[in-house]
Amino acid sequence: MELFKSSDEAFARNATRAEARRNAVAKARLNRLMTLGAAVVFCLAFAAMAWNRAPSADVFGFLTLVNFGLFLKSDSDVKLLLVAQALDDDGAQPEVS
Secondary structure, eight states: OGGGHHHHHHHHHHHHSHHHHHHHHHHHHHHHHHHHHHHHHHHHHHHHHHHTTOTTHHHHHHHHHHHHHHHHHHHHHHHHHHHHHHHHTTSOOOOOO
């Protein structure tokens, strides 16, 4: 699909250069942390609103799902970039944090 082509090319460029890969891993880790925190907050808000039968609870449920999806994408990016780094370092164990 043409829609994702530029994003895929940027990810491939970041995955092949060591310095860009380190920066991409740091950014993906930050995104992962922020999206997980937002998802937890939205989940708690959704639970409170659903418990009180608030009319806008479905919006918070949707936002929770979107944030969990973004969290999973960021987590996947971190893991993929660490595998690329390990392969670039000739099979060394990836740094996990």
